[in-house]
Amino acid sequence: MNQLITELKKEIILQLNLQGVTPEEIEDNAPLFGDGLGLDSIDVLELIVLLRKKYGIKVNGAEEGKSVFYSVQSMAEFVYANQQQQQQQ
Amino acid sequence: MKYIITRFCRISLDLTLPNSVRIQTHALDEIQNSDFFALYKHAEIDYPKYFKMDSISKYGIIAAEYLLKGIDLKEKYSETDMGIVLSNASGSLDTDAEFQKTINNKVSFFPSPAIFVYTLSNIVMGEICIKYKIKGENMFFLSESVQFELLQSFVSDLFEKESIQTAVVGWVEYSLGKPDVLLLLVEKTDLKDTSEIEFTSHHIESLYLL
Amino acid sequence: MSSRVLITGIGSVSSIGLTIQELTDSILKSDSGVSRKTRLDSILARSLPTAQIQLSDEQLKSRIPGLSCKNVYSRTALLGMLAASEAVAMAGLTQSNCKAAGLVNSTSAGGMDKGEFFYADYLKSPTKGNLKFAQTHDCGDAAEQMAALLHIEQYITTISTACSSAANAMMHGARLIKAGLCDVVVAGGSDAICKFTINGFNSLMILSEEPCKPFDKNRTGLNLGEAAGYFVLESEASVKRRGAKPLAVLSGYGNACDAYHQTASSPNGEGAYLAMMQAINVSGYKPTEIDYINAHGTGTQNNDMSESVALLRIFSENLPPVSSTKAMTGHTLAAAGGIEAVMSVLAIQHGWIFPNKNFNDAIEETGIVPVTELQTNKTIKHILSNSFGFGGNNSSLLISAC
Numbered sequence: 229m230n231q232l233i234t235e236l237k238k239e240i241i242l243q244l245n246l247q248g249v250t251p252e253e254i255e256d257n258a259p260l261f262g263d264g265l266g267l268d269s270i271d272v273l274e275l276i277v278l279l280r281k282k283y284g285i286k287v288n289g290a291e292e293g294k295s296v297f298y299s300v301q302s303m304a305e306f307v308y309a310n311q312q313q314q315q316q317q
Numbered sequence: 318m319k320y321i322i323t324r325f326c327r328i329s330l331d332l333t334l335p336n337s338v339r340i341q342t343h344a345l346d347e348i349q350n351s352d353f354f355a356l357y358k359h360a361e362i363d364y365p366k367y368f369k370m371d372s373i374s375k376y377g378i379i380a381a382e383y384l385l386k387g388i389d390l391k392e393k394y395s396e397t398d399m400g401i402v403l404s405n406a407s408g409s410l411d412t413d414a415e416f417q418k419t420i421n422n423k424v425s426f427f428p429s430p431a432i433f434v435y436t437l438s439n440i441v442m443g444e445i446c447i448k449y450k451i452k453g454e455n456m457f458f459l460s461e462s463v464q465f466e467l468l469q470s471f472v473s474d475l476f477e478k479e480s481i482q483t484a485v486v487g488w489v490e491y492s493l494g495k496p497d498v499l500l501l502l503v504e505k506t507d508l509k510d511t512s513e514i515e516f517t518s519h520h521i522e523s524l525y526l527l
Numbered sequence: 528m529s530s531r532v533l534i535t536g537i538g539s540v541s542s543i544g545l546t547i548q549e550l551t552d553s554i555l556k557s558d559s560g561v562s563r564k565t566r567l568d569s570i571l572a573r574s575l576p577t578a579q580i581q582l583s584d585e586q587l588k589s590r591i592p593g594l595s596c597k598n599v600y601s602r603t604a605l606l607g608m609l610a611a612s613e614a615v616a617m618a619g620l621t622q623s624n625c626k627a628a629g630l631v632n633s634t635s636a637g638g639m640d641k642g643e644f645f646y647a648d649y650l651k652s653p654t655k656g657n658l659k660f661a662q663t664h665d666c667g668d669a670a671e672q673m674a675a676l677l678h679i680e681q682y683i684t685t686i687s688t689a690c691s692s693a694a695n696a697m698m699h700g701a702r703l704i705k706a707g708l709c710d711v712v713v714a715g716g717s718d719a720i721c722k723f724t725i726n727g728f729n730s731l732m733i734l735s736e737e738p739c740k741p742f743d744k745n746r747t748g749l750n751l752g753e754a755a756g757y758f759v760l761e762s763e764a765s766v767k768r769r770g771a772k773p774l775a776v777l778s779g780y781g782n783a784c785d786a787y788h789q790t791a792s793s794p795n796g797e798g799a800y801l802a803m804m805q806a807i808n809v810s811g812y813k814p815t816e817i818d819y820i821n822a823h824g825t826g827t828q829n830n831d832m833s834e835s836v837a838l839l840r841i842f843s844e845n846l847p848p849v850s851s852t853k854a855m856t857g858h859t860l861a862a863a864g865g866i867e868a869v870m871s872v873l874a875i876q877h878g879w880i881f882p883n884k885n886f887n888d889a890i891e892e893t894g895i896v897p898v899t900e901l902q903t904n905k906t907i908k909h910i911l912s913n914s915f916g917f918g919g920n921n922s923s924l925l926i927s928a929c
Contacts, residue, residue, distance in 0.1 A: 397783065401784070407665070408687055413639070416723070416727060417643065417723065420726045421647060421650060428730035429730065430727075433730050434731070434790055434917070435789075436723075436727060437635055437687070437917055437918060438635075438688070439687060439916070439917075440789055440918045443789055446784040446786040447786050447787065447789075447919070451784055452786050452797065453784065454782050454784075455688070455782065455783070455784040455918075456695060456782065457687055457688050458685065459665075459666045459667045459684075459685040459686070464684075471699075
């Protein structure tokens with residue numbers, strides 16, 4: 229899980245062009261939107277693309293996106309759960 | 318009442334050095350590295366959203382920063398008194414090609430919303446408005462080359478009708494890696510200071526040809 | 528001499544009519560052009576409702592006399608030429624009138640319908656791809672083609688401000704006339720649907736999987752469409768000289784920037800509010816004199832909420848009848864302001880208020896209930912027509928009876 233979290237942080241920085249932000253600066257449980265990293269609605273959409281591109285996981289719209297992308301931790305849990313499901317299939 | 322160009326910023330590809338642009342303003346004339354991060358640092362902007370923008374918008378923001386450096390328009394004008402009239406030749410073509418790449422390959426098919434957002438001619442104008450809180454008239458024209466007469470007459474008419482009290486006016490073109498930008502700040506004056514540059518099509522052209 | 532800007536001709540092409548007569552007939556039946564029929568060869572267009580014109584480019588071309596069979600015309604240009612020709616014919620402009628006229632065209636997609644084919648071939652190999660397709664790509668190309676067809680020479684320009692484009696074109700036309708630079712201006716906008724656009728909007732997750740529901744609390748997004756809509760605008764002096772019969776007056780217009788976000792509108796509808804207020808102020812009429820509002824009303828959560836807030840800021844409890852016609856025409860992007868302005872003139876002429884189709888329940892926070900059935904035999908003197916674009920570019924036109 230820790231490896232996934234670190235990997236996700238790097239991917240988020242790359243996908244969203246977060247210049248000058250390092251993975252160490254992103255707290256696992258800090259909100260990504262609003263005050264946290266200050267991401268906006270377009271960033272959510274890019275994170276949806278990221279999950280499809282990198283992990284083959286589909287997020288069904290902005291509503292589901294709100295809980296999935298709350299923090300890096302919630303993203304990691306979502307990816308992990310989907311990976312488990314994919315392995316079982 | 319006269320309309321004058323109180324500030325300007327011209328950015329064009331420098332032909333003497335590789336990967337360089339020439340930035341000329343009312344206050345400076347420099348050659349700079351055209352790398353977008355270097356431009357950002359050199360302009361001393363603190364605006365992380367810049368890095369999410371497409372190339373045209375980045376140049377628009379850099380030019381606007383040099384244009385308005387050291388002044389706060391909001392001290393003199395209300396948000397709705399500030400207008401912006403821009404133009405270019407290729408619309409958002411450079412960014413259109415970037416977006417097309419994300420939908421070209423049927424296997425690796427990942428349309429990018431962050432790129433698509435910039436595939437409209439007027440988004441560069443929207444970004445400048447967001448940063449400087451310009452809420453007055455905003456218009457974007459397309460033409461093969463800079464239409465000096467159109468810009469001068471259109472903007473002057475807005476002033477005359479009192480739709481605006483100041484305007485950012487100009488040309489923001491970017492294609493095949495080459496920026497071609499001219500931004501002007503136009504204001505009213507009733508002073509008879511002969512050193513002021515009157516807002517005429519001839520003067521716009523002179524600044525473009527710098 | 529009064530300096531009113533008169534509308535002497537209207538022309539439109541959309542999924543609910545290739546001519547003004549067809550549009551009129553569709554309105555009387557409250558038809559919608561939104562369906563799952565697609566001429567566009569795209570997976571998305573097959574799975575999502577859109578409002579496409581079901582004619583091929585060749586079929587459109589055959590309806591426009593005077594075109595060269597050797598030339599390639601973008602679909603956007605063809606739609607524009609068809610609609611603008613109708614407006615010019617309705618106004619009774621001669622070739623000599625047109626020579627001295629101006630053309631203010633607008634588009635967002637330009638020739639992308641051809642350009643995207645060219646580019647796909649070109650990416651495979653630099654020797655592939657029909658160069659003529661690349662030549663029609665520029666946003667300004669349609670204006671050049673239209674001016675050539677209509678013999679307009681005095682003044683030609685192209686505006687591109689996303690979904691407010693055609694409204695801005697009409698506004699610019701009015702200003703040219705008031706400034707005495709032109710006596711006659713053909714103004715409006717045109718956009719053809721293409722894969723680039725539908726894929727892009729889909730990536731923003733604002734396309735509805737069902738026919739759109741403007742102002743409904745359960746709305747899930749917009750339906751893309753394609754269209755063209757044009758006015759012939761004319762000075763009073765020119766109308767008198769020619770003995771022309773004006774259809775309506777472009778009595779007010781306003782444009783403002785929301786300055787909030789590239790694609791989302793501000794929660795307090797600031798840009799929309801400013802644009803509408805400016806249109807009302809320019810007209811000299813009072814908000815209480817507005818008989819009907821043709822809203823931008825795309826059916827997205829964001830626009831309809833923001834626009835509702837702006838409407839209530841201006842009209843509060845005295846909100847005139849309001850509706851969005853996008854459930855009939857789809858969201859035709861740059862052409863939206865054009866076709867909706869044309870429909871506004873028809874509303875004034877016929878005494879109509881258009882239905883806001885697919886509406887069931889009001890947005891809870893604002894409670895606006897639009898008109899849901901076509902209303903006839905109304906006295907419509909003043910209409911406010913809204914068009915709000917990405918980049919925060921918001922425009923509003925006030926169209927009045929003569």
